[in-house]
Amino acid sequence: MPFFDQTIETMPRSQLRSLQYQKLRAMLEGIWERNAFYTAKIKAANLTPDDIRSLDDLRCLPFTTKHEIVGDQFAHPPFGTNTTYPLKSYIRFHQTSGTTGSPFRVLDTEESWDWWGRCWAHVLSGAGITSDDRIFEAFSFGPFIGFWASVDGARQIGAMMIPGGGRDSLQRLELMRDAGVTALCCTPTYALRLAEVARESGFDLNQIPVRATIHAGEPGANIPATKKRIEEAWNAKCYDHAGASEVGAHSFECEAQPGGTHIIESEFIVEVMDTRTGEIVPPGECGELVITNLGRWGFPVIRYRTGDLVVINVNKCECGRAFARFEGGIVGRADDMVTVRGVNVFPSAVENIIRRYKEVDEFRVTVYTVRQMDEMDVEIEFADGTDASLAAFIAQAINAALSFRPNIRVVERNTLPRFELKAKRFHVKRE
Numbered sequence: 569m570p571f572f573d574q575t576i577e578t579m580p581r582s583q584l585r586s587l588q589y590q591k592l593r594a595m596l597e598g599i600w601e602r603n604a605f606y607t608a609k610i611k612a613a614n615l616t617p618d619d620i621r622s623l624d625d626l627r628c629l630p631f632t633t634k635h636e637i638v639g640d641q642f643a644h645p646p647f648g649t650n651t652t653y654p655l656k657s658y659i660r661f662h663q664t665s666g667t668t669g670s671p672f673r674v675l676d677t678e679e680s681w682d683w684w685g686r687c688w689a690h691v692l693s694g695a696g697i698t699s700d701d702r703i704f705e706a707f708s709f710g711p712f713i714g715f716w717a718s719v720d721g722a723r724q725i726g727a728m729m730i731p732g733g734g735r736d737s738l739q740r741l742e743l744m745r746d747a748g749v750t751a752l753c754c755t756p757t758y759a760l761r762l763a764e765v766a767r768e769s770g771f772d773l774n775q776i777p778v779r780a781t782i783h784a785g786e787p788g789a790n791i792p793a794t795k796k797r798i799e800e801a802w803n804a805k806c807y808d809h810a811g812a813s814e815v816g817a818h819s820f821e822c823e824a825q826p827g828g829t830h831i832i833e834s835e836f837i838v839e840v841m842d843t844r845t846g847e848i849v850p851p852g853e854c855g856e857l858v859i860t861n862l863g864r865w866g867f868p869v870i871r872y873r874t875g876d877l878v879v880i881n882v883n884k885c886e887c888g889r890a891f892a893r894f895e896g897g898i899v900g901r902a903d904d905m906v907t908v909r910g911v912n913v914f915p916s917a918v919e920n921i922i923r924r925y926k927e928v929d930e931f932r933v934t935v936y937t938v939r940q941m942d943e944m945d946v947e948i949e950f951a952d953g954t955d956a957s958l959a960a961f962i963a964q965a966i967n968a969a970l971s972f973r974p975n976i977r978v979v980e981r982n983t984l985p986r987f988e989l990k991a992k993r994f995h996v997k998r999e
C-alpha cells in the first residue's frame with residue numbers, strides 16, 4: 569500500500585499537531601506585514617503572530633469568507649490584496665467558475681504550486697497509484713484549477729500523465745486504450761458519461777486496463793450508488809477526492825476505503841463549526857468545514873469557511889494513516905439543502921436513490937412551489953430498450969426515502985444536458 573510520505577502520514581496525532589503548529593506559526597510570521605489582507609485582519613483582532621502560542625490559539629483568529637476575498641478583489645482588481653509577494657513571483661493564475669457571480673481568482677508561486685502537486689501526490693498515492701501507472705486526464709484544461717494540480721502530482725510520484733483535452737468522448741476512449749491507461753482522473757459524472765458513450769458506440773471498456781478512477785470537482789464518488797455505478801462500469805476501484813481553488817487539494821480516499829476521505833493534516837488544519845452558534849464542535853458532530861492551509865504562503869487562507877458540511881473521525885484507519893477523515897466525504901453544502909414539504913433534502917440523497925437504477929443515463933431535478941405547495945419534478949433519461957414503467961418504481965423509492973412523491977417524467981434520449989465539469993442536475997425555482 570503506497571504512501572507518499574509514510575513518516576508524516578503515520579506519525580502519532582500529538583506529533584502531527586505540533587507539526588501543524590510549527591507550520592502555522594512559520595506561515596503567520598512569513599506573511600505578517602507582507603500580505604496586506606491578512607495583516608489587516610489580524611491587526612483588527614488586536615493580535616500579532618506572537619499571540620498564537622499553540623494550535624488552540626488558532627481559534628483567536630477571525631474567520632475568512634469567500635465574500636470577503638471576492639469583495640477585496642473587486643475593490644483592488646484584478647488580484648486583490650491577499651498576495652504576499654510582488655506579482656512577478658507568481659507563476660500560476662486560476663479562477664473559479666464563478667457560480668455565485670464574480671470570479672474568485674487565485675495565484676500561486678513556484679513554491680505553492682509545488683505544494684499543490686505535493687497534496688495531489690498524497691491523493692494519487694492514497695489510491696495506490698505509483699510510477700508504474702499511466703494517468704489519463706479526461707478534461708479540457710481551462711482557468712478552473714480542477715485537475716491542473718493533479719498533473720504536477722503525477723510528476724511528483726513519477727507516473728505518466730496523458731492529457732485528454734481537444735477531443736470528444738469516443739476519441740478519449742480510443743486514446744486511453746491505445747496508451748494503456750491504468751488510472752482515470754475526471755468528474756464522477758464524466759466517468760459515467762464515458763461509459764455511456766462506450767456502450768452506445770459498441771466500444772468495450774475492458775480494452776482499457778484502468779484499475780482506479782479518481783474523482784474531483786463535484787460530489788459523486790462519495791455517493792454510494794454513484795460510486796458503485798462507476799466501479800461496475802469501469803471494473804475499477806473508484807476514489808473520492810475533495811479540494812477547492814481557494815484552499816487546495818485537501819482530502820483523499822485511501823485503498824482501505826473506510827467510508828470517507830483522509831484530510832492531509834500535514835498541509836491543512838481543519839475545524840468544524842456549528843453554523844447556528846458559530847462554535848467549533850468536536851469530532852463526530854456535523855458542521856461547516858473551516859480550513860487553514862499551511863503551504864500556500866503566496867495566497868493563504870486562514871480559518872476559511874468553505875460552506876461544505878463534514879463530520880470528522882479521528883480514529884486510526886486500517887491503512888495505517890493517522891490523518892483524520894471526513895466521514896462519508898463532503899456530506900453536502902449548507903446552501904444546497906432544500907426543504908420540500910417540510911423535509912430537508914440534499915441533492916446527494918436524491919442522486920443516491922436514482923443512481924441505483926443502472927437504466928438511468930441522466931436525470932434532472934427541479935424543485936418549485938405552486939400555490940404554497942412544494943413540488944419536485946424528476947426528469948429521467950433511460951438507456952435504449954428500458955421499460956418506461958421503471959419510472960414508477962423510482963418515484964416509489966424516492967417516496968419511501970424522503971416521504972413525498974415526486975413527479976417523474978421520462979424524456980427522450982439526449983434531451984438532458986451532459987456535463988464534463990461541475991454537473992448541475994438540481995434546480996430550485998422559487999419566488
Ligand SMILES: [Zn+2]
Nearest residue numbers: 822824885887
Ligand atoms: Zn485510510
